[in-house]
Amino acid sequence: MRYTVRPGLYAVGLPTERSDVLVTANYKLSFDMVRRELKGLNVWLLVLDTKGINVWCAAGKKTFGTAELVCRIGSSGLAGRVTHRCIIVPQLGAPGIDAAAVQRETGFRVLYGPVEAKDIAAYIRMGYRKTDAMRTVHFRFRDRLVLTPMEVRPALRYYGYFALVVLVFFGVAPEGILFKQALQGAGPLLICGLAAVFAGAVLTPAALPVLPFRAFSLKGMVAGLLTMALVQWGTPLLHGVQGAMTGAVWLLCPAASSWFGLQFTGSTTYTNMSGVQRELQIGIRLYIGAVVVAALLIGIAKAQL
Amino acid sequence: MKYLANVVSLELMAEKCTGCGRCVEVCPHGVFVLEDRRAAITDRDRCMECGACALNCAFGALQVNAGVGCAQAIIHSMIYGGEPTCDCSGPAQGPRSCC
Numbered sequence: 554m555r556y557t558v559r560p561g562l563y564a565v566g567l568p569t570e571r572s573d574v575l576v577t578a579n580y581k582l583s584f585d586m587v588r589r590e591l592k593g594l595n596v597w598l599l600v601l602d603t604k605g606i607n608v609w610c611a612a613g614k615k616t617f618g619t620a621e622l623v624c625r626i627g628s629s630g631l632a633g634r635v636t637h638r639c640i641i642v643p644q645l646g647a648p649g650i651d652a653a654a655v656q657r658e659t660g661f662r663v664l665y666g667p668v669e670a671k672d673i674a675a676y677i678r679m680g681y682r683k684t685d686a687m688r689t690v691h692f693r694f695r696d697r698l699v700l701t702p703m704e705v706r707p708a709l710r711y712y713g714y715f716a717l718v719v720l721v722f723f724g725v726a727p728e729g730i731l732f733k734q735a736l737q738g739a740g741p742l743l744i745c746g747l748a749a750v751f752a753g754a755v756l757t758p759a760a761l762p763v764l765p766f767r768a769f770s771l772k773g774m775v776a777g778l779l780t781m782a783l784v785q786w787g788t789p790l791l792h793g794v795q796g797a798m799t800g801a802v803w804l805l806c807p808a809a810s811s812w813f814g815l816q817f818t819g820s821t822t823y824t825n826m827s828g829v830q831r832e833l834q835i836g837i838r839l840y841i842g843a844v845v846v847a848a849l850l851i852g853i854a855k856a857q858l
Numbered sequence: 859m860k861y862l863a864n865v866v867s868l869e870l871m872a873e874k875c876t877g878c879g880r881c882v883e884v885c886p887h888g889v890f891v892l893e894d895r896r897a898a899i900t901d902r903d904r905c906m907e908c909g910a911c912a913l914n915c916a917f918g919a920l921q922v923n924a925g926v927g928c929a930q931a932i933i934h935s936m937i938y939g940g941e942p943t944c945d946c947s948g949p950a951q952g953p954r955s956c957c
Binding site: 610612613614645647648649650651652653668683685689690692761762768769815818819822823824826827828829830831832 | 859860861862863865866867880882883884885886887888904905906907908909910913914916923924925926927928929930931932933936942943944
């Protein structure tokens with residue numbers, strides 16, 4: 554499947570030389586959504602080459618950027634199509650576009666439109682004015698939930714490596730690899746690993762606003778502790794598990810969930826680089842410490858078997 | 859929802875501000891308002907450091923250490939060097955000419 558649209562100037566409806574000019578990315582889903590929202594209007598749509606990436610992400614990389622916009626205005630012959638000198642760029646393209654430079658180099662004045670395509674028609678009708686809601690990025694339950702598969706997938710990959718390592722560790726005996734011993738010994742760790750994937754990659758994104766603390770590592774840790782409590786006292790899965798192994802699962806699950814929770818920063822609309830750097834500076838030492846202590850406890854647990 | 863308190867690198871040099879309102883127009887989190895024909899920061903903890911305001915301020919009144927608030931990108935840049943970027947979807951192409 555190709556998710557790109559050919560860059561260039563497109564007509565929506567029957568635009569004239571006085572029609573508005575809107576700018577978008579050549580990601581097919583963005584393009585189709587914008588076209589759908591523009592139904593009934595007569596406007597020009599200038600599509601930039603962002604390599605099939607959406608406006609906001611491409612703006613961060615500067616592929617939805619000043620150079621591309623200036624070039625595309627030139628190569629599309631826009632100046633000959635319209636008599637006015639104004640273009641409407643999506644607000645989320647602003648991290649990539651220097652409006653003053655565009656005007657200097659092309660003569661076109663940049664207006665930043667609404668965040669979402671569904672507000673374009675209202676924005677134009679209101680005389681190119683945005684309400685506060687139109688300029689604000691939201692992060693609703695629905696928005697977060699659709700992202701969880703993208704969190705679960707990499708988390709399950711980590712889980713696969715983890716499962717392999719602990720199974721081999723518990724299975725290895727002087728007599729060779731014993732499968733029964735592997736499953737018996739590693740069982741609680743496999744369960745707490747799955748609990749951590751659920752807590753960090755599903756519960757943390759879904760319950761983000763109700764989890765305490767602002768730091769994602771702490772939100773993830775709380776989710777991990779809650780899930781662990783549920784597994785320990787709400788299910789029979791860990792019955793009979795004791796001593797060093799109990800310590801290992803109660804240490805590993807919240808730590809891994811915290812790590813998965815921290816990964817969700819990449820999908821959110823409101824975290825910033827300075828904050829994530831701060832979380833990592835403190836967090837990485839704790840994660841390494843937790844893994845070292847848990848490894849020792851797992852070693853003791855095997856010796857006790 | 860707000861992220862960590864007092865970490866944001868956003869700086870407003872009010873003496874350079876002309877009150878054009880570009881920052882209000884581009885900020886996706888309503889960090890700026892116009893007060894007495896000058897921009898003012900209402901709640902800096904809401905800033906996500908996308909860099910839109912600083913890039914679009916024609917008067918150099920805004921400064922921010924722009925980048926992605928993504929753990930994976932930051933870890934990647936710690937290990938391999940370079941700026942943290944959104945490269946999950948393939949390597950960055952960088953600005954290039956279309957013509």
